[in-house]
Amino acid sequence: MSQLPLFSEGSWTVLDDASGRIVYDERFLPFAQADAWFRELLDLTAWRQQRRVMYERELDVPRLTAHFSADDAALPGPLRQALEQVRSKTGERFNSIGLNLYRDEHDSVAMHNDRLGDLIEGRPIALLSLGATRRMHIRSKKHHAPRRMDLDLAAGSLLTMSWDTQLHYDHGIPKQSEPVGPRISVAFRTRR
Numbered sequence: 710m711s712q713l714p715l716f717s718e719g720s721w722t723v724l725d726d727a728s729g730r731i732v733y734d735e736r737f738l739p740f741a742q743a744d745a746w747f748r749e750l751l752d753l754t755a756w757r758q759q760r761r762v763m764y765e766r767e768l769d770v771p772r773l774t775a776h777f778s779a780d781d782a783a784l785p786g787p788l789r790q791a792l793e794q795v796r797s798k799t800g801e802r803f804n805s806i807g808l809n810l811y812r813d814e815h816d817s818v819a820m821h822n823d824r825l826g827d828l829i830e831g832r833p834i835a836l837l838s839l840g841a842t843r844r845m846h847i848r849s850k851k852h853h854a855p856r857r858m859d860l861d862l863a864a865g866s867l868l869t870m871s872w873d874t875q876l877h878y879d880h881g882i883p884k885q886s887e888p889v890g891p892r893i894s895v896a897f898r899t900r901r
Contacts, residue, residue, distance in 0.1 A: 754810075811882060811894070833871050
């Protein structure tokens with residue numbers, strides 16, 4: 710397991726090989742802007758509590774969610790601005806915006822890869838972090854040579870993963886043992 714540095718110098722490449730490309734831009738947004746967007750989205754978003762069958766019973770998903778289409782006339786101002794900035798940075802015309810609210814250290818998302826059948830092949834996924842810093846695990850799917858990287862996603866950071874990484878890596882946000890404040894993950898995707 711390798712832990713990637715919390716204090717890096719701006720944008721850097723986490724992974725770039727035949728299995729895909731992951732780039733982390735720690736200072737994508739100034740802190741004041743990230744904080745303002747976080748507060749506005751936290752208060753104004755119609756958060757949903759989803760339920761899923763896990764462990765042979767129906768349980769609450771351990772986070773709240775929301776979803777917007779990029780062309781939604783009711784797209785909140787912070788998301789409209791974020792979409793423009795992420796499109797400008799990546800050159801990708803994302804058309805879907807998913808939000809996850811991790812309310813505290815008990816909220817999480819299990820190791821997974823994005824459902825590739827929903828996405829246009831070859832298009833990247835970008836994750837904008839707002840609020841408290843949370844650790845993301847990124848783990849190789851190769852069982853004979855597992856590789857795991859831990860990356861602390863800070864407020865205002867942007868993590869971009871190529872489509873290919875979803876074939877070769879899983880990622881997740883684990884529960885934490887220490888108290889942590891709320892975090893919003895804004896996921897930009899290009900859906901079919």
